[in-house]
Amino acid sequence: MIINCQNLHKTYLSDGKELHAVDNVNLSVSRGDFVIILGHSGSGKTTLLSLIGGLTSPNSGQVTINGTENWAQTDEELSNMRNRTIGFIFQFGSLIPTLTVLENVLLPLSFSDNPSGDRELALKLLGDVGLKDKTNVFPSQLSGGQQRRVAIARAFINRPAIILADEPTGDLDEETEKEILTIFRKYNQEKNTTFMVVTHNRVLATTQINPRIFGMRSGVLTEQLTDAELVK
Template sequence: MTESMIRAIGLTKTFVNGPVETKVLKGIDLEIQRGEFVAIVGPSGSGKSTLIGLLAGLDSVTSGQIFLSGIDISNLDENKLTKIRGELIGYIFQTFNLINTMTAIENVEVPLILNGKTSGSRKRARELLEAVGLEDRLHYLPGQLSGGQQQRVAVARALACDPPIIIADEPTGNLDSAAGEQVMNLLEKTVRETEKTLIVVTHDLEHAKRADRVLKIKDGKIEMEVSDGAVF
């Protein structure tokens, strides 16, 4: 029996700037199962990043509901939302979002410390960096690492608290093709071996082919869905 990890019902998002209202998402319904790898594609401005930001609890919905592992997060207060997000979501940003004054191992430790998992945090961070091939870069600052290495640190950080859901916003967007392939290999290996749910926003259809399902977003709606390595 499959287990629903993410469910969105009638999801809308409108941004208001003075008298101007911009409807970015216009009624999104979707369900993603445990262990499923879903890629989201679509033109710039179609609402892809807004959608995953809502699914991750990084922004509030205008209307509709979002369930993470059966919990309705749509109207939670910030404290409860932060707690659930810390337990369920590992988020990977296109721009890495590492803390520039902290070493690689310290960056990976941050979510562990914030979630009260201080016992063994250094050992866990070390093991994750070894798993992403950075055992010789533990004490390097982000500025001393290549883009691909920084993104691997970001992947390790996202995995630190062992969340069941990994969400990645254009994780290869700032990388060359070789580094991008390495990061995607790492993400896919993780989801296949641990049954984590993986959602990746990407412009690269070759990366999207890896997914179990591909959703195409256009004008704030899911325009099309394909599976089994098909492309649009």
């Protein structure tokens, strides 16, 4: 089991009241699973991914990645785990505007054991996402969809076992969305990469990826067994 969440709770104080952003989530994800989380805005999807990725600490409960509990580790161990094991694709673009496309993709390696980077892999990844010709341009010279694809290539540079993607295809046209899903599927199938993809878009759930689909509502996560049960 690569990801395990047990009785996971995260509350925020909102207007003096406790808000249960993540409410008693239990989840087991095996290596190579493709997990999709659907849910309305505010249902706790981003909070859950940050807990799993060790970016946010829970109020109670546990997250274990490859058998090691996130918050039983020192800050350094936890950040090493993040760098080695997880590729993040955030909801909002996070490319560094003063770095080229290639430099942006190589950036995560500057915090790793291999700070000089893996240019060859970066170029291969940029080829995979269809940006071979754009390696030396700056993010401002790319369309929104192209920028998103750079962020995807960057998430794979550490050869992560897990990809956590937060609405990776939000505000993209359907064609680009399909291309991105095809890339995800390729990495899922060829490299057995585990995916957790948060979305409120039904298109994602109906591709040929054959995912495990979960619905999230007011912090509560429920696996959806049939299409009829999907959150509307």
